[in-house]
Amino acid sequence: MTIPIFDDLSVARRTILRRAPFDEIDVPVTLLHAIEQRFGARLTPAEAVDRIVRDVRERGDDALRDWSQRLDDYAGPLEVPLERCTAALASLDSDLRGAIELAIHELTRFHQRQLRTSWIEFGAEGALGQIVTPLQRVGIYVPGGAAPLPSSLLHAAIPARVAGVEELVVCTPPQRNGDVDPAVLAAAAAAGVARVFALGGAQAIAAMAYGTSSVPRVDKIVGPGNLFVVLAKRAVYGVVGIEALPGPTETLVIADAHADPRLVAADLLAQAEHVLASAILITPDRALAAQVQTEAARQLEALPEPNAAAATAAVTGRGGIVLVPDLETAFEVANEYAPEHLCLLVDDPWRYVGKVRNAGGVFLGERSFEVLGDYVAGPSHIMPTGGTARFASPVNVDDFRKVISLVALNDTALRRIGPAAARLADAEGLAAHAAAVRVRMELNAED
Structure with a gap:
């Protein structure tokens, strides 16, 4: 063929x-059978994910350990010591280490061109502007198991680092032998990741979204994954930010x-x-x-x-x-x-x-x-899929920064724009809004 x-x-x-x-994805019968075996009920993937997310939210680390044992046959520690990441990088063969370092250099060089700065414009009516600030903590999901992807870690972590994110947390599932892929650990060390957890699937997404005793709560989750990861990202959106629902x-x-x-x-x-x-x-x-x-x-x-x-x-x-x-x-x-x-x-x-x-x-x-x-x-390389390129962009520096509006107007501005604000408030039936404008205009007239 x-x-x-x-x-x-x-x-x-x-x-x-x-x-x-998205909701019309054909679910193979074999997958439904596997869910039934693990959950003891005939659940859809979305129902299975909701059950995991709710359990992690309620029971924290205990739920993480239970689901890791049940789904990944893993009973080891949740967190991978950074010393193991450093050792993995040191023991990497020179060609692969050189490739990782080259990727970091090229990713950094490209994403530095995307940086935009805060600005404030002063004038006779005061000042307006915006404050551009990085997110504090970002969670990165890195596919693992049978197909670990250290490149996906780099393609999320480096734009985040360029953006100025203070702390990067990685969750990646263990391989069949129970260990985390050494190339993923090496990439984490090279990219300056703060913490790495041997967690996969929906339980990893829930842990980063809600936080547990071991896994810190993050501000945003990025990175590709399988159907269960994508469904979990959709389930926790609003509790945390997500970059996309990659298919x-x-x-x-x-x-x-x-x-x-x-x-x-x-x-x-x-x-x-x-x-x-x-x-x-x-x-x-x-x-x-x-x-x-x-x-x-x-x-x-x-x-x-x-x-x-x-x-x-x-x-x-x-x-x-x-x-x-x-x-x-x-x-x-x-x-x-x-x-x-x-x-x-x-x-x-x-x-x-x-x-x-x-x-x-x-x-x-x-x-x-x-x-x-x-x-x-x-x-x-984390790019919009499923036709979402009609409105979405590849992961970039702006995914890891937010804009805070700055408003510092004076009486001159109040006299010019205050009446319009009050009139719009009247039109919307928001009397207290209108009053907040008019009381200031009256005080301004008395001065």
Whole structure:
């Protein structure tokens, strides 16, 4: 099996290009059975998450230990000593340590350009301004278990550090052997993380949201995760901030006759090897479509397991090659889809940047491919998924800072704008509001 070709754009829009609402996620029967075994009841994933979150909120550390034992078969200490993180960094092979250090350098350099400052404007009527201040404590969820992602730790922690966040707390699930992945621990040490906890899933999100005796309460939680992590982030939103509800990763490639089919296929499969990923090519060139289909099948055969199985499922079930009449249509479709990653493998890609309205990140040309963005290009790879690029942005410095408005007006301003404030209050039926304005205007007139 290989990636399908869609000749009919309307069919593609009804299938692989269709954005299903978050609550319409198809839950595999095997997952429902697993939930029933662990919870003793036939629960939906959302119901299971609500039960965990409520339990952690009520029982704190005791609930964390119970759920870690039940779900991850882990009975070790909740917190990982920082000495282990430092030791993991020191023992890392030189190539991997160098890659982590390079990623930190490039991420820092990119995100420093995003910094904005506080400002105050003084005038005859007093002063107006805003105070830009970093969050105090941020929680970062780092996927672990069978697929630990130290890069995700860096892509959340470094923008937060640049923003000036005082304390970074990481939760990451233990691996099957009971240990936390050493590369994740090394990345935590390199990024200046203050505390690391061997916690995964909904219980980790609940712990950071509400706080326990061991886990400090944070101001905001960032980072990708599985369905249970995303549902838990949705459940605690409002108690803490969240950056997004990230779904499975996705890439959309626009390519023309100038593209190398080997590189197009490689870029599609690079994202497809993630669980439940989507990988889509849009092209006006039928010959290229056929070549990419053949090349994708060849490259799939060369992938090891379980990567090959995940990539095959992605390109055959959630991916495809969509034929369109021209590149103009390709960009219209791309903007409708609003992909996390938009890769432009076309002749002179700079010509088309202005046509992009909705995307988490745009990658221009065959030498500026998405995998570089996953690790070391500079922008955070935590990007909007599921079509949320229509209104959301990649993780950036502003995710870790807040703005406080500053108002310091005088009597001159009161005389000019006070009557309008009182009139608007009257229109809204808020008599006390209007009175608060008028009493000051009367005192001002007496002076």
